[in-house]
Amino acid sequence: MKRKWQYFFSITAFIILVGAKIGQSIAVEEVHIVRHIDTNDKVVALTFDDGPNVKTTPKVLEVLKEKNVKATFFILGENAVEHPEIVKQAASEGHEIASHSYTHRHLSKMSPKDCADELAKAESIISQCASKPRYFRPPGGLFNDNVLEEAKRHGYTTILWSVDPHDWQSPSVSEMIKRVEDNVKPGGIVLMHDGQPNLPTPKALGTIIDDLRAQGYSFVTIDELLRHEEVKTTGFFNG
Numbered sequence: 001m002k003r004k005w006q007y008f009f010s011i012t013a014f015i016i017l018v019g020a021k022i023g024q025s026i027a028v029e030e031v032h033i034v035r036h037i038d039t040n041d042k043v044v045a046l047t048f049d050d051g052p053n054v055k056t057t058p059k060v061l062e063v064l065k066e067k068n069v070k071a072t073f074f075i076l077g078e079n080a081v082e083h084p085e086i087v088k089q090a091a092s093e094g095h096e097i098a099s100h101s102y103t104h105r106h107l108s109k110m111s112p113k114d115c116a117d118e119l120a121k122a123e124s125i126i127s128q129c130a131s132k133p134r135y136f137r138p139p140g141g142l143f144n145d146n147v148l149e150e151a152k153r154h155g156y157t158t159i160l161w162s163v164d165p166h167d168w169q170s171p172s173v174s175e176m177i178k179r180v181e182d183n184v185k186p187g188g189i190v191l192m193h194d195g196q197p198n199l200p201t202p203k204a205l206g207t208i209i210d211d212l213r214a215q216g217y218s219f220v221t222i223d224e225l226l227r228h229e230e231v232k233t234t235g236f237f238n239g
């Protein structure tokens with residue numbers, strides 16, 4: 001019983017119980033939000049938000065190619081419309097393309113209809129450039145029950161992060177590297193950005209990859225990270 005209880009709290013990240021009171025009855029539904037994976041294996045997922053940007057995204061892709069690392073891009077639909085060729089390039093180079101909404105307005109402040117439009121429009125352009133997205137990150141990491149329900153309706157798993165170097169505030173390259181390396185743990189998800197010019201991210205990325213590899217880390221997409229957990233979960237129940 002105790003082991004089961006521990007497992008309940010250690011699984012993935014957060015299970016939010018969304019309760020809707022209907023008269024006397026309570027309908028409880030589980031909505032999964034992933035911030036990291038609980039594992040001792042040295043795997044980490046690099047993620048990039050807000051792109052594609054014509055200046056920054058190609059530089060990020062170049063570093064990832066040089067280092068032979070696959071990452072996950074949470075792209076904005078309105079930027080993908082401007083530069084579909086960059087999204088296609090990222091997908092063709094083996095990276096995972098996920099949704100970060102269409103305009104980056106805060107979904108939790110929108111009407112359910114506007115929120116639904118944001119996700120549908122983003123999915124439409126992403127699906128034209130790559131596969132239908134399976135993962136979603138709300139702008140600013142902000143959500144409410146409606147946002148989570150809409151994501152679920154699209155079949156998305158909602159992904160947040162466990163390491164945030166605040167690269168969008170343009171720290172120095174060395175500061176960004178330190179912020180990532182000081183906070184990475186096995187099963188972590190690193191939040192970075194490629195949606196604006198003049199970010200330290202492309203320059204910091206190569207060193208981050210080299211240093212973490214030297215510590216024994218390998219790099220996975222979000223999809224691989226979650227499958228990694230499924231293997232572990234299955235093993236737990238079988239064992």
Ligand SMILES: [Zn+2]
Binds near residue numbers: 104
């Ligand atoms: Zn964002």
